[in-house]
Amino acid sequence: MINANQTGPRPAAPPPIRLAVIDGRSEPAMRRRLERELRTATVAGAFVLHYQPRLCLASGAVEVNEALIRWPDRKRGLIPPNAFIPIAERSDLINLIGAWVLLEACSEAVSWSRARLSVNVSARQLQSGVLPIQLAMALEQSGLPPDRLELELTESMLVDGSTDTLLTLSAIRDLGVGLALDDFGTGFASLSMLKRLPLTVMKLDRSLVRDLPTNREDAAIVRAVIETGHAMRLTVVAEGIETEDQRAFLSGIGCDEGQGYLFSHPLPADQLRSKLGLTRS
DSSP states (O other): OOOTTOOSOOOOOOOOOOGGGGGGOOHHHHHHHHHHHHHHHHHHTOOEEEEEEEEETTTOOEEEEEEEEEEEETTTEEEOGGGTHHHHHTSSHHHHHHHHHHHHHHHHHTTOSSOEEEEEOOHHHHHTTOHHHHHHHHHHHHOOOGGGEEEEEEGGGGTTOOHHHHHHHHHHHHTTOEEEEEEETSSOOOHHHHHHSOOSEEEEOHHHHTTTTTOHHHHHHHHHHHHHHHHTTOEEEEOOOOSHHHHHHHHHTTOOEEOSTTTOOOEEHHHHHHHHTOOOO
């Protein structure tokens, strides 16, 4: 069982993959090649999901596991989403990939004896109108109760605050599915916009957490954001926690949950179940 209060060396971060230098090709040429390979991988269902726990900072209990897509490649290893999701979002592939992630993650989570599931969704899924259909299919086919699922949305997805977006999000909340605002603090969202959205969770961007607790300005901002989130009846989550000092400070000022390498790297499903003692039927 992961405990938020445990100490010891944190696991080493995996090395980043630089898109521009893979195979020594130029970045535009590599992007075109990756899009062709990505289309083939999408048709073949050649992706895998890893899961990163999110813990209650007060008790150390795992509350949620976030599903994160990876693209296994024989030469390049596990390609992280920041290297291929932007390419998918510029094509028609993102809706297909998004539907696969929802169904695969829900099918895994339904067998957990505890802990909820969080899944990132794309702006294209929301704006094209396919998200409610994909969500309904994933829940029906997997059998996962809606209240055990949370969808993560980025600030940039919600800037327009259009009526269609609000209606879609409200319909999703009416199902019992949670809605998390990811990467809060990157400069897009306004408080007036947040008031209109049927959110349940606010996730503080790691840029606000990185220099805690020594940076007084960041500490003041984080305190204010946590108070604001609680006033709006939101669960507040800090991303990118890497040190015990960060954990202790955030817990001390009332942050509800935390996620980061201090607790766990993203893990394949079988390793997650083993580490957390989750049962699989």
